[in-house]
Amino acid sequence: MFGEASPEERRRFYTEEWRPSEVPEFILRTLSQREFGFDRTGGGPSDRYNRMASVEQLQGVLRRLAPYGVYSSVSLYSVPERREGWLGAELVFDVDAKDLPVRGCSCARGEVCGTCLEEAKQHVLGIAEVLRDDFALEEMHFVYSGRGYHLRVTDREVMELGSRERAEILDYVAAGVVPELTELGFGYPAHFRRRMRLLLPRLSEEMLRDAKVPKRAREVLLSREGRERVLRGLKGGTGVLTEMLKKRGTERLMELVRRINAEMVDAKVTVDVKRILRLPGSLHSKVSMKCMLVRKIESFDPLSQAVPRFVSERESKGIYKQEI
Template sequence: MSVELKPASKYERKIFYKEEWNVKDVPDFIRNSLTSREFGFDHYGNGPNDRYKVFVDDLRLKRFIKVKQPFAAYCSVAFYDKPNQRKGWQKSELVFDVDAKDIPIRTCDCAEGEVCEKCLNQAKEIVLMIRDVLSGDFGLTNINLIYSGRGYHVRVLDEDVMDASSELRGDIIQYVTGSKLPDLSNEYGFNDLQPFIIPFGYPKNFTRWSKYTILHLRRSSKLDDVNNQLLRDVLKHRNLLQEDLWGMFRSNIGPIRYKKVMNAVSRINMQITDTKVSIDLKRILRLPSTLHSKVSMKSTLIKNIETFDPFDDAVPKFVYERND
Protein backbone atom coordinates (compact mmCIF):
# COMPACT_ATOMS: atom_id res chain seq x y z
CA MET A 1 0.00 0.00 0.00
CA SER A 2 1.08 3.60 -0.49
CA VAL A 3 1.88 5.64 2.61
CA GLU A 4 0.23 9.03 2.96
CA LEU A 5 2.41 11.48 4.82
CA LYS A 6 -0.32 13.15 6.84
CA PRO A 7 -0.43 14.23 10.51
CA ALA A 8 -1.03 11.69 13.26
CA SER A 9 -4.11 12.19 15.42
CA LYS A 10 -3.91 12.35 19.20
CA TYR A 11 -5.37 8.85 19.34
CA GLU A 12 -2.74 7.53 16.91
CA ARG A 13 0.04 9.06 19.02
CA LYS A 14 -1.46 7.32 22.04
CA ILE A 15 -1.49 3.97 20.23
CA PHE A 16 2.08 4.44 19.00
CA TYR A 17 3.56 5.23 22.41
CA LYS A 18 1.46 2.64 24.19
CA GLU A 19 1.97 -0.31 21.85
CA GLU A 20 4.99 0.32 19.64
CA TRP A 21 7.53 2.73 21.14
CA ASN A 22 10.30 1.24 23.29
CA VAL A 23 12.89 3.24 25.21
CA LYS A 24 15.49 0.66 24.16
CA ASP A 25 15.05 1.92 20.59
CA VAL A 26 16.63 5.21 21.64
CA PRO A 27 20.22 4.95 20.32
CA ASP A 28 22.94 3.97 22.76
CA PHE A 29 24.90 7.15 22.03
CA ILE A 30 22.00 9.06 23.62
CA ARG A 31 20.99 6.59 26.35
CA ASN A 32 24.61 6.40 27.54
CA SER A 33 24.69 10.17 28.08
CA LEU A 34 21.16 10.87 29.35
CA THR A 35 22.24 12.85 32.41
CA SER A 36 24.36 15.23 30.31
CA ARG A 37 21.70 16.11 27.74
CA GLU A 38 18.77 18.51 27.70
CA PHE A 39 15.44 17.10 26.51
CA GLY A 40 12.61 19.11 25.03
CA PHE A 41 9.03 18.32 24.06
CA ASP A 42 6.24 19.67 21.91
CA HIS A 43 2.91 18.53 23.33
CA TYR A 44 0.48 20.38 21.06
CA GLY A 45 2.20 20.84 17.69
CA ASN A 46 3.32 24.42 18.36
CA GLY A 47 7.04 23.80 18.76
CA PRO A 48 9.26 22.51 21.60
CA ASN A 49 8.29 24.78 24.50
CA ASP A 50 8.65 22.17 27.27
CA ARG A 51 12.41 22.25 27.63
CA TYR A 52 15.25 21.89 30.14
CA LYS A 53 14.14 18.36 30.97
CA VAL A 54 16.71 15.91 32.33
CA PHE A 55 16.31 12.16 32.86
CA VAL A 56 18.61 10.27 35.17
CA ASP A 57 17.86 6.87 33.67
CA ASP A 58 15.90 5.00 30.99
CA LEU A 59 13.00 4.29 33.32
CA ARG A 60 12.23 7.96 33.94
CA LEU A 61 12.49 8.79 30.25
CA LYS A 62 10.19 5.87 29.46
CA ARG A 63 7.59 6.91 32.05
CA PHE A 64 7.53 10.52 30.85
CA ILE A 65 7.07 9.67 27.18
CA LYS A 66 4.55 6.90 27.81
CA VAL A 67 2.40 9.27 29.89
CA LYS A 68 2.76 12.45 27.83
CA GLN A 69 2.65 10.85 24.34
CA PRO A 70 4.22 14.03 22.90
CA PHE A 71 3.58 15.51 19.50
CA ALA A 72 7.38 15.65 19.17
CA ALA A 73 10.37 14.80 21.36
CA TYR A 74 13.88 16.22 21.15
CA CYS A 75 17.25 16.00 22.84
CA SER A 76 20.28 18.24 22.74
CA VAL A 77 23.37 17.59 20.66
CA ALA A 78 25.27 19.27 23.49
CA PHE A 79 26.61 17.73 26.68
CA TYR A 80 26.34 19.90 29.82
CA ASP A 81 27.36 19.86 33.46
CA LYS A 82 23.88 21.23 34.23
CA PRO A 83 21.60 20.34 31.31
CA ASN A 84 18.48 21.49 33.19
CA GLN A 85 19.93 25.02 32.97
CA ARG A 86 21.95 24.55 29.78
CA LYS A 87 25.06 25.54 31.70
CA GLY A 88 28.54 24.09 31.81
CA TRP A 89 28.83 23.24 28.12
CA GLN A 90 31.25 20.37 27.57
CA LYS A 91 31.00 19.45 23.89
CA SER A 92 28.49 18.95 21.07
CA GLU A 93 27.90 16.49 18.30
CA LEU A 94 28.72 17.67 14.79
CA VAL A 95 25.41 17.55 12.93
CA PHE A 96 24.30 17.73 9.30
CA ASP A 97 20.56 18.19 8.75
CA VAL A 98 19.28 17.20 5.29
CA ASP A 99 15.55 17.86 5.04
CA ALA A 100 13.99 16.60 1.81
CA LYS A 101 11.63 19.59 1.57
CA ASP A 102 14.59 22.01 1.68
CA ILE A 103 16.88 20.46 -0.94
CA PRO A 104 17.69 23.44 -3.19
CA ILE A 105 17.45 21.54 -6.51
CA ARG A 106 14.77 18.88 -6.09
CA THR A 107 14.11 16.39 -8.86
CA CYS A 108 10.49 15.80 -7.85
CA ASP A 109 7.37 17.90 -8.35
CA CYS A 110 6.42 18.32 -4.70
CA ALA A 111 4.75 21.52 -3.62
CA GLU A 112 6.71 23.73 -1.26
CA GLY A 113 6.94 22.17 2.20
CA GLU A 114 5.91 18.70 1.01
CA VAL A 115 8.01 15.57 0.60
CA CYS A 116 7.64 12.40 -1.44
CA GLU A 117 9.48 9.17 -2.05
CA LYS A 118 11.55 10.72 -4.83
CA CYS A 119 12.94 13.66 -2.84
CA LEU A 120 13.47 11.44 0.20
CA ASN A 121 15.62 9.21 -2.01
CA GLN A 122 17.51 12.29 -3.14
CA ALA A 123 18.10 13.26 0.50
CA LYS A 124 19.48 9.77 1.08
CA GLU A 125 21.92 10.21 -1.83
CA ILE A 126 23.15 13.45 -0.29
CA VAL A 127 23.61 11.82 3.11
CA LEU A 128 25.69 9.04 1.55
CA MET A 129 27.96 11.67 -0.02
CA ILE A 130 28.31 13.53 3.29
CA ARG A 131 29.14 10.31 5.11
CA ASP A 132 31.79 9.41 2.54
CA VAL A 133 33.51 12.80 2.88
CA LEU A 134 33.44 12.67 6.68
CA SER A 135 34.94 9.19 6.77
CA GLY A 136 37.19 9.39 3.72
CA ASP A 137 38.62 12.92 3.97
CA PHE A 138 38.39 13.57 7.72
CA GLY A 139 38.88 10.02 8.96
CA LEU A 140 35.87 10.22 11.27
CA THR A 141 34.36 6.91 12.40
CA ASN A 142 31.61 7.59 14.96
CA ILE A 143 29.04 8.65 12.36
CA ASN A 144 25.39 7.97 13.14
CA LEU A 145 22.71 8.28 10.47
CA ILE A 146 19.15 9.04 11.54
CA TYR A 147 15.98 9.17 9.49
CA SER A 148 14.22 12.21 10.95
CA GLY A 149 10.77 11.74 9.41
CA ARG A 150 11.18 14.12 6.48
CA GLY A 151 14.87 13.74 5.86
CA TYR A 152 18.08 12.70 7.57
CA HIS A 153 20.39 13.74 10.38
CA VAL A 154 24.09 12.91 10.32
CA ARG A 155 25.33 12.95 13.93
CA VAL A 156 29.08 12.71 14.47
CA LEU A 157 30.48 11.92 17.92
CA ASP A 158 34.22 11.65 17.26
CA GLU A 159 36.08 13.49 20.01
CA ASP A 160 38.17 15.29 17.35
CA VAL A 161 35.15 17.39 16.35
CA MET A 162 32.94 17.39 19.46
CA ASP A 163 34.76 20.39 20.98
CA ALA A 164 34.98 22.33 17.70
CA SER A 165 33.86 25.97 17.75
CA SER A 166 30.98 27.26 15.66
CA GLU A 167 33.53 28.90 13.33
CA LEU A 168 35.43 25.67 12.74
CA ARG A 169 32.15 23.80 12.21
CA GLY A 170 31.29 26.37 9.56
CA ASP A 171 34.52 25.57 7.71
CA ILE A 172 33.86 21.85 8.01
CA ILE A 173 30.38 22.33 6.52
CA GLN A 174 31.77 24.30 3.59
CA TYR A 175 34.35 21.60 2.95
CA VAL A 176 31.98 18.67 3.31
CA THR A 177 29.28 20.15 1.05
CA GLY A 178 31.60 21.73 -1.53
CA SER A 179 30.22 25.21 -0.94
CA LYS A 180 33.38 27.30 -1.29
CA LEU A 181 35.31 27.94 -4.47
CA PRO A 182 38.63 26.13 -3.98
CA ASP A 183 41.88 27.98 -3.40
CA LEU A 184 44.22 26.04 -5.63
CA SER A 185 47.26 27.61 -3.95
CA ASN A 186 46.32 25.77 -0.77
CA GLU A 187 46.47 21.95 -0.75
CA TYR A 188 43.45 21.79 1.54
CA GLY A 189 41.55 24.86 0.46
CA PHE A 190 40.91 25.75 4.12
CA ASN A 191 43.65 27.05 6.40
CA ASP A 192 41.50 26.44 9.49
CA LEU A 193 41.23 22.71 8.76
CA GLN A 194 44.96 22.01 9.03
CA PRO A 195 44.49 19.94 12.26
CA PHE A 196 42.64 17.34 10.19
CA ILE A 197 44.51 14.99 7.90
CA ILE A 198 42.79 15.37 4.54
CA PRO A 199 44.44 13.07 1.99
CA PHE A 200 42.50 14.10 -1.12
CA GLY A 201 42.27 17.85 -0.68
CA TYR A 202 39.30 20.10 -1.15
CA PRO A 203 39.28 20.70 -4.94
CA LYS A 204 38.35 17.07 -5.60
CA ASN A 205 35.43 17.28 -3.20
CA PHE A 206 34.24 20.59 -4.65
CA THR A 207 34.25 19.03 -8.12
CA ARG A 208 32.24 16.06 -6.88
CA TRP A 209 29.48 18.20 -5.36
CA SER A 210 29.44 20.64 -8.27
CA LYS A 211 28.96 17.76 -10.69
CA TYR A 212 26.08 16.46 -8.56
CA THR A 213 24.38 19.87 -8.51
CA ILE A 214 24.82 20.60 -12.22
CA LEU A 215 23.52 17.17 -13.21
CA HIS A 216 20.38 17.80 -11.12
CA LEU A 217 19.60 21.24 -12.54
CA ARG A 218 16.25 21.72 -14.27
CA ARG A 219 15.00 24.30 -16.76
CA SER A 220 13.08 25.91 -13.91
CA SER A 221 16.13 26.15 -11.62
CA LYS A 222 17.06 29.61 -10.34
CA LEU A 223 20.75 30.41 -9.97
CA ASP A 224 22.23 33.73 -8.87
CA ASP A 225 23.78 35.69 -11.80
CA VAL A 226 22.86 32.90 -14.25
CA ASN A 227 20.38 34.02 -16.90
CA ASN A 228 18.10 31.73 -18.86
CA GLN A 229 20.43 31.51 -21.85
CA LEU A 230 23.39 30.51 -19.71
CA LEU A 231 21.28 27.93 -17.89
CA ARG A 232 20.20 26.47 -21.23
CA ASP A 233 23.86 26.21 -22.29
CA VAL A 234 24.76 24.47 -19.03
CA LEU A 235 21.94 21.95 -19.53
CA LYS A 236 23.01 21.44 -23.15
CA HIS A 237 26.64 20.61 -22.34
CA ARG A 238 26.40 19.04 -18.88
CA ASN A 239 26.47 15.51 -20.35
CA LEU A 240 30.24 16.09 -20.63
CA LEU A 241 30.43 15.93 -16.83
CA GLN A 242 29.20 12.35 -16.90
CA GLU A 243 32.68 11.56 -18.28
CA ASP A 244 34.34 14.20 -16.07
CA LEU A 245 35.28 16.24 -19.14
CA TRP A 246 35.39 19.50 -17.20
CA GLY A 247 37.80 21.17 -19.62
CA MET A 248 35.46 20.66 -22.55
CA PHE A 249 32.48 21.77 -20.47
CA ARG A 250 34.32 24.97 -19.51
CA SER A 251 35.34 25.65 -23.10
CA ASN A 252 31.79 25.23 -24.38
CA ILE A 253 30.39 27.51 -21.69
CA GLY A 254 33.19 30.09 -21.88
CA PRO A 255 35.61 30.95 -19.03
CA ILE A 256 33.80 34.05 -17.74
CA ARG A 257 30.38 32.44 -17.89
CA TYR A 258 31.83 29.23 -16.38
CA LYS A 259 33.05 31.20 -13.36
CA LYS A 260 29.55 32.64 -12.91
CA VAL A 261 28.11 29.13 -13.01
CA MET A 262 30.58 27.76 -10.46
CA ASN A 263 29.98 30.67 -8.10
CA ALA A 264 26.25 30.02 -8.29
CA VAL A 265 26.74 26.27 -7.82
CA SER A 266 28.85 26.80 -4.68
CA ARG A 267 26.01 28.86 -3.16
CA ILE A 268 23.51 26.13 -4.01
CA ASN A 269 25.77 23.53 -2.39
CA MET A 270 25.70 25.54 0.85
CA GLN A 271 21.92 25.04 0.96
CA ILE A 272 22.15 21.24 0.82
CA THR A 273 22.19 21.12 4.61
CA ASP A 274 20.73 23.44 7.23
CA THR A 275 23.86 25.36 8.21
CA LYS A 276 22.22 26.90 11.27
CA VAL A 277 21.77 23.44 12.76
CA SER A 278 25.41 22.50 12.21
CA ILE A 279 26.95 25.57 13.84
CA ASP A 280 24.51 25.78 16.76
CA LEU A 281 26.29 24.20 19.73
CA LYS A 282 23.08 24.06 21.78
CA ARG A 283 20.65 22.78 19.14
CA ILE A 284 18.05 20.16 20.02
CA LEU A 285 17.19 17.49 17.45
CA ARG A 286 14.30 15.07 17.10
CA LEU A 287 14.79 12.11 19.43
CA PRO A 288 15.37 8.94 17.39
CA SER A 289 12.69 6.26 17.96
CA THR A 290 9.94 8.85 18.52
CA LEU A 291 7.14 9.93 16.22
CA HIS A 292 7.27 12.76 13.68
CA SER A 293 3.60 13.55 14.10
CA LYS A 294 3.36 15.94 11.14
CA VAL A 295 3.97 13.09 8.69
CA SER A 296 3.23 9.99 10.81
CA MET A 297 6.73 8.57 10.42
CA LYS A 298 9.20 7.25 12.99
CA SER A 299 12.52 8.95 13.53
CA THR A 300 14.83 5.96 13.19
CA LEU A 301 18.48 5.07 13.77
CA ILE A 302 19.68 3.58 10.48
CA LYS A 303 21.74 0.41 10.66
CA ASN A 304 22.38 0.09 6.92
CA ILE A 305 21.85 3.26 4.88
CA GLU A 306 22.29 1.47 1.55
CA THR A 307 19.28 -0.79 2.16
CA PHE A 308 17.23 1.57 4.34
CA ASP A 309 13.80 2.45 2.96
CA PRO A 310 11.73 4.83 5.12
CA PHE A 311 8.51 3.46 3.63
CA ASP A 312 9.43 0.00 4.89
CA ASP A 313 11.50 0.77 7.98
CA ALA A 314 9.99 3.93 9.49
CA VAL A 315 6.22 3.59 9.14
CA PRO A 316 4.29 3.13 12.40
CA LYS A 317 1.84 0.25 12.60
CA PHE A 318 -1.14 2.57 13.05
CA VAL A 319 -0.63 3.95 9.53
CA TYR A 320 -1.48 0.56 8.05
CA GLU A 321 -4.59 0.38 10.22
CA ARG A 322 -6.13 3.64 9.08
CA ASN A 323 -9.59 3.43 7.57
CA ASP A 324 -10.01 6.49 5.38
Protein backbone atom coordinates in the same frame (compact mmCIF):
# COMPACT_ATOMS: atom_id res chain seq x y z
CA MET B 1 2.95 12.48 4.50
CA PHE B 2 0.64 10.00 6.17
CA GLY B 3 -1.35 12.76 7.82
CA GLU B 4 -1.19 13.96 11.39
CA ALA B 5 -1.25 11.53 14.32
CA SER B 6 -4.19 11.96 16.71
CA PRO B 7 -3.58 12.21 20.50
CA GLU B 8 -4.98 8.68 20.80
CA GLU B 9 -2.54 7.37 18.17
CA ARG B 10 0.34 9.08 19.95
CA ARG B 11 -0.68 7.46 23.22
CA ARG B 12 -0.88 4.04 21.59
CA PHE B 13 2.51 4.54 19.94
CA TYR B 14 4.25 5.32 23.22
CA THR B 15 2.49 2.66 25.29
CA GLU B 16 2.32 -0.22 22.81
CA GLU B 17 5.05 0.34 20.25
CA TRP B 18 7.91 2.40 21.66
CA ARG B 19 10.78 0.53 23.32
CA PRO B 20 13.79 1.93 25.23
CA SER B 21 15.94 -0.06 22.80
CA GLU B 22 14.93 2.39 20.04
CA VAL B 23 17.14 5.04 21.63
CA PRO B 24 20.53 4.63 19.93
CA GLU B 25 23.56 3.65 21.96
CA PHE B 26 25.34 7.00 21.34
CA ILE B 27 22.46 8.80 23.05
CA LEU B 28 21.80 6.17 25.69
CA ARG B 29 25.33 6.33 27.09
CA THR B 30 25.06 10.12 27.55
CA LEU B 31 21.31 10.33 28.22
CA SER B 32 21.57 12.05 31.60
CA GLN B 33 23.91 14.72 30.19
CA ARG B 34 21.46 15.86 27.53
CA GLU B 35 18.77 18.47 27.71
CA PHE B 36 15.36 17.10 26.70
CA GLY B 37 12.62 19.12 25.06
CA PHE B 38 8.99 18.14 24.62
CA ASP B 39 6.45 19.45 22.18
CA ARG B 40 3.26 18.68 24.05
CA THR B 41 0.62 19.85 21.61
CA GLY B 42 2.19 20.56 18.21
CA GLY B 43 3.22 24.16 18.80
CA GLY B 44 6.95 23.37 19.06
CA PRO B 45 9.22 22.04 21.81
CA SER B 46 8.56 24.77 24.37
CA ASP B 47 8.90 22.45 27.35
CA ARG B 48 12.70 22.54 27.63
CA TYR B 49 15.41 22.32 30.30
CA ASN B 50 14.50 18.74 31.23
CA ARG B 51 16.93 16.13 32.45
CA MET B 52 16.26 12.42 32.18
CA ALA B 53 18.21 10.42 34.74
CA SER B 54 17.57 7.11 32.96
CA VAL B 55 15.82 5.61 29.97
CA GLU B 56 13.21 4.19 32.36
CA GLN B 57 12.37 7.70 33.48
CA LEU B 58 12.12 8.75 29.84
CA GLN B 59 9.76 5.85 29.16
CA GLY B 60 7.55 6.95 32.04
CA VAL B 61 7.40 10.52 30.74
CA LEU B 62 6.64 9.42 27.17
CA ARG B 63 3.79 7.21 28.33
CA ARG B 64 2.35 9.90 30.53
CA LEU B 65 2.63 12.80 28.07
CA ALA B 66 2.32 10.99 24.71
CA PRO B 67 3.94 14.15 23.34
CA TYR B 68 3.58 15.52 19.83
CA GLY B 69 7.38 15.59 19.51
CA VAL B 70 10.43 14.61 21.59
CA TYR B 71 13.84 16.25 21.29
CA SER B 72 17.24 15.96 22.93
CA SER B 73 20.26 18.22 22.81
CA VAL B 74 23.27 17.68 20.57
CA SER B 75 25.30 19.09 23.46
CA LEU B 76 26.27 17.34 26.64
CA TYR B 77 26.17 19.27 29.92
CA SER B 78 27.05 18.49 33.50
CA VAL B 79 23.82 20.31 34.46
CA PRO B 80 21.51 19.81 31.44
CA GLU B 81 18.42 21.06 33.29
CA ARG B 82 20.07 24.48 33.41
CA ARG B 83 22.14 24.09 30.23
CA GLU B 84 25.26 24.65 32.30
CA GLY B 85 28.66 22.96 32.34
CA TRP B 86 29.02 22.46 28.60
CA LEU B 87 30.98 19.27 27.87
CA GLY B 88 30.89 19.28 24.07
CA ALA B 89 28.47 18.75 21.19
CA GLU B 90 28.00 16.37 18.29
CA LEU B 91 28.73 17.73 14.84
CA VAL B 92 25.41 17.65 12.98
CA PHE B 93 24.29 17.97 9.38
CA ASP B 94 20.57 18.32 8.72
CA VAL B 95 19.28 17.61 5.22
CA ASP B 96 15.53 18.07 5.02
CA ALA B 97 13.87 16.76 1.86
CA LYS B 98 11.21 19.46 2.06
CA ASP B 99 13.83 22.23 1.86
CA LEU B 100 15.99 20.91 -1.00
CA PRO B 101 16.60 23.77 -3.44
CA VAL B 102 16.41 21.46 -6.48
CA ARG B 103 14.43 18.26 -6.60
CA GLY B 104 13.72 15.65 -9.24
CA CYS B 105 10.05 15.44 -8.24
CA SER B 106 7.14 17.81 -8.48
CA CYS B 107 6.59 18.27 -4.73
CA ALA B 108 5.55 21.75 -3.70
CA ARG B 109 7.72 23.53 -1.13
CA GLY B 110 7.09 21.88 2.23
CA GLU B 111 6.00 18.52 0.80
CA VAL B 112 8.06 15.36 0.47
CA CYS B 113 7.81 12.11 -1.50
CA GLY B 114 9.90 8.98 -2.08
CA THR B 115 11.95 10.72 -4.76
CA CYS B 116 13.10 13.76 -2.78
CA LEU B 117 13.62 11.64 0.34
CA GLU B 118 15.99 9.50 -1.71
CA GLU B 119 17.77 12.64 -2.95
CA ALA B 120 18.18 13.85 0.63
CA LYS B 121 19.68 10.48 1.48
CA GLN B 122 22.15 10.63 -1.40
CA HIS B 123 23.19 14.09 -0.29
CA VAL B 124 23.77 13.01 3.30
CA LEU B 125 25.80 10.03 2.06
CA GLY B 126 27.96 12.44 0.07
CA ILE B 127 28.60 14.55 3.18
CA ALA B 128 29.54 11.46 5.18
CA GLU B 129 32.00 10.49 2.48
CA VAL B 130 33.77 13.85 2.65
CA LEU B 131 33.92 13.69 6.44
CA ARG B 132 35.43 10.23 6.24
CA ASP B 133 37.87 10.87 3.40
CA ASP B 134 39.02 14.42 4.15
CA PHE B 135 38.55 14.67 7.92
CA ALA B 136 39.15 11.02 8.89
CA LEU B 137 35.99 10.98 11.02
CA GLU B 138 34.54 7.58 11.87
CA GLU B 139 31.70 7.74 14.37
CA MET B 140 28.85 8.74 12.10
CA HIS B 141 25.23 8.02 12.86
CA PHE B 142 22.48 8.38 10.29
CA VAL B 143 19.05 9.25 11.57
CA TYR B 144 15.88 9.40 9.51
CA SER B 145 14.26 12.55 10.85
CA GLY B 146 10.73 12.01 9.54
CA ARG B 147 11.18 14.26 6.51
CA GLY B 148 14.89 13.94 5.78
CA TYR B 149 18.11 12.88 7.43
CA HIS B 150 20.38 13.92 10.26
CA LEU B 151 24.03 12.97 10.16
CA ARG B 152 25.38 13.03 13.72
CA VAL B 153 29.12 12.75 14.27
CA THR B 154 30.43 11.84 17.72
CA ASP B 155 34.19 11.47 17.16
CA ARG B 156 36.08 12.93 20.12
CA GLU B 157 37.86 15.42 17.83
CA VAL B 158 34.65 17.20 16.86
CA MET B 159 32.88 17.31 20.21
CA GLU B 160 34.67 20.39 21.53
CA LEU B 161 34.68 22.46 18.34
CA GLY B 162 33.24 25.95 18.62
CA SER B 163 30.61 27.45 16.31
CA ARG B 164 33.17 29.09 14.04
CA GLU B 165 35.07 25.88 13.40
CA ARG B 166 31.80 24.09 12.73
CA ALA B 167 30.88 26.75 10.19
CA GLU B 168 34.22 26.27 8.44
CA ILE B 169 33.75 22.52 8.17
CA LEU B 170 30.24 23.12 6.85
CA ASP B 171 31.55 25.51 4.20
CA TYR B 172 34.03 22.96 2.99
CA VAL B 173 31.64 20.03 3.11
CA ALA B 174 28.59 21.81 1.74
CA ALA B 175 30.19 23.83 -1.04
CA GLY B 176 32.45 20.98 -1.99
CA VAL B 177 34.76 23.24 -3.95
CA VAL B 178 38.44 23.48 -3.16
CA PRO B 179 39.56 26.75 -4.74
CA GLU B 180 43.33 26.33 -4.31
CA LEU B 181 43.32 22.97 -6.02
CA THR B 182 41.15 24.04 -8.89
CA GLU B 183 43.10 27.23 -9.50
CA LEU B 184 46.23 25.17 -9.93
CA GLY B 185 44.48 23.34 -12.72
CA PHE B 186 44.00 19.99 -11.03
CA GLY B 187 40.73 18.15 -11.51
CA TYR B 188 37.84 18.64 -9.11
CA PRO B 189 37.59 16.25 -6.12
CA ALA B 190 35.59 13.05 -6.65
CA HIS B 191 32.81 14.03 -4.23
CA PHE B 192 32.30 17.28 -6.13
CA ARG B 193 32.05 15.47 -9.46
CA ARG B 194 29.55 13.04 -8.02
CA ARG B 195 27.43 15.89 -6.72
CA MET B 196 27.59 17.61 -10.11
CA ARG B 197 26.35 14.42 -11.74
CA LEU B 198 23.23 14.61 -9.58
CA LEU B 199 22.82 18.34 -9.90
CA LEU B 200 23.48 19.21 -13.54
CA PRO B 201 20.42 17.48 -15.04
CA ARG B 202 18.21 19.36 -12.56
CA LEU B 203 19.34 22.84 -13.53
CA SER B 204 16.67 24.65 -15.50
CA GLU B 205 17.04 27.38 -18.08
CA GLU B 206 15.48 29.76 -15.59
CA MET B 207 17.94 28.93 -12.82
CA LEU B 208 20.91 29.32 -15.15
CA ARG B 209 19.57 32.59 -16.46
CA ASP B 210 18.94 33.92 -12.94
CA ALA B 211 22.53 32.99 -12.09
CA LYS B 212 23.63 35.05 -15.11
CA VAL B 213 25.24 32.12 -16.87
CA PRO B 214 25.88 33.39 -20.43
CA LYS B 215 23.74 32.08 -23.28
CA ARG B 216 26.37 29.88 -24.93
CA ALA B 217 27.26 28.17 -21.64
CA ARG B 218 23.53 27.69 -20.94
CA GLU B 219 23.12 25.89 -24.24
CA VAL B 220 25.96 23.50 -23.38
CA LEU B 221 24.54 22.81 -19.90
CA LEU B 222 20.99 22.25 -21.06
CA SER B 223 21.85 19.58 -23.62
CA ARG B 224 22.48 16.06 -22.49
CA GLU B 225 25.57 15.73 -24.62
CA GLY B 226 26.95 19.03 -23.33
CA ARG B 227 26.44 17.96 -19.72
CA GLU B 228 28.28 14.69 -20.34
CA ARG B 229 31.22 16.63 -21.78
CA VAL B 230 31.22 18.99 -18.78
CA LEU B 231 31.26 16.06 -16.36
CA ARG B 232 34.16 14.48 -18.23
CA GLY B 233 35.85 17.86 -18.25
CA LEU B 234 35.72 18.12 -14.46
CA LYS B 235 38.05 15.16 -14.29
CA GLY B 236 40.61 16.78 -16.52
CA GLY B 237 40.99 20.03 -14.61
CA THR B 238 39.64 23.52 -14.93
CA GLY B 239 41.19 24.19 -18.32
CA VAL B 240 38.82 21.83 -20.09
CA LEU B 241 35.84 23.42 -18.39
CA THR B 242 36.76 27.01 -19.31
CA GLU B 243 37.26 25.88 -22.87
CA MET B 244 33.67 24.68 -23.02
CA LEU B 245 31.91 27.29 -20.89
CA LYS B 246 34.39 30.15 -21.14
CA LYS B 247 35.75 31.86 -18.04
CA ARG B 248 32.56 33.72 -17.20
CA GLY B 249 30.33 30.68 -17.78
CA THR B 250 32.52 28.52 -15.53
CA GLU B 251 32.59 31.10 -12.76
CA ARG B 252 28.84 31.66 -12.83
CA LEU B 253 28.13 27.94 -12.86
CA MET B 254 30.44 27.32 -9.91
CA GLU B 255 28.85 30.14 -7.98
CA LEU B 256 25.39 28.69 -8.63
CA VAL B 257 26.50 25.19 -7.64
CA ARG B 258 28.09 26.50 -4.46
CA ARG B 259 24.88 28.30 -3.54
CA ILE B 260 22.66 25.29 -4.20
CA ASN B 261 24.97 22.95 -2.27
CA ALA B 262 25.00 25.31 0.68
CA GLU B 263 21.19 25.39 0.69
CA MET B 264 20.99 21.59 0.85
CA VAL B 265 22.07 21.64 4.49
CA ASP B 266 20.42 23.64 7.25
CA ALA B 267 23.44 25.65 8.36
CA LYS B 268 21.83 26.82 11.60
CA VAL B 269 21.68 23.24 12.87
CA THR B 270 25.40 22.63 12.29
CA VAL B 271 26.57 25.87 13.83
CA ASP B 272 24.27 26.19 16.85
CA VAL B 273 25.44 23.92 19.67
CA LYS B 274 22.37 24.79 21.79
CA ARG B 275 20.13 22.89 19.37
CA ILE B 276 17.81 20.10 20.31
CA LEU B 277 17.08 17.49 17.65
CA ARG B 278 14.22 15.06 17.28
CA LEU B 279 14.98 12.00 19.39
CA PRO B 280 15.61 8.84 17.33
CA GLY B 281 12.87 6.34 18.15
CA SER B 282 10.25 9.05 18.69
CA LEU B 283 7.21 9.87 16.62
CA HIS B 284 7.09 12.71 14.07
CA SER B 285 3.40 13.37 14.67
CA LYS B 286 2.85 15.79 11.82
CA VAL B 287 3.61 13.12 9.22
CA SER B 288 2.94 10.03 11.36
CA MET B 289 6.38 8.58 10.76
CA LYS B 290 9.09 7.37 13.07
CA CYS B 291 12.28 9.30 13.52
CA MET B 292 14.83 6.51 13.76
CA LEU B 293 18.45 5.43 13.71
CA VAL B 294 19.30 3.96 10.31
CA ARG B 295 21.79 1.11 10.41
CA LYS B 296 21.92 0.23 6.71
CA ILE B 297 21.50 3.59 5.07
CA GLU B 298 22.09 2.47 1.46
CA SER B 299 19.08 0.16 1.47
CA PHE B 300 16.91 2.15 3.88
CA ASP B 301 13.42 2.95 2.62
CA PRO B 302 11.54 5.25 5.01
CA LEU B 303 8.19 4.62 3.33
CA SER B 304 8.30 1.00 4.46
CA GLN B 305 10.67 1.03 7.45
CA ALA B 306 9.74 4.20 9.35
CA VAL B 307 6.00 3.61 9.39
CA PRO B 308 4.46 3.11 12.85
CA ARG B 309 2.04 0.28 13.40
CA PHE B 310 -0.98 2.53 13.83
CA VAL B 311 -0.55 3.84 10.28
CA SER B 312 -0.69 0.33 8.80
CA GLU B 313 -3.80 -0.25 10.89
CA ARG B 314 -5.42 2.92 9.57
CA GLU B 315 -4.80 1.52 6.13
CA SER B 316 -6.41 -1.82 6.84
CA LYS B 317 -9.42 -0.04 8.33
CA GLY B 318 -9.75 1.86 5.08
CA ILE B 319 -9.43 5.31 6.65
CA TYR B 320 -5.98 5.84 5.33
CA LYS B 321 -5.38 7.97 2.30
CA GLN B 322 -1.93 8.12 0.85
CA GLU B 323 -1.10 11.63 -0.30
CA ILE B 324 1.95 10.86 -2.39
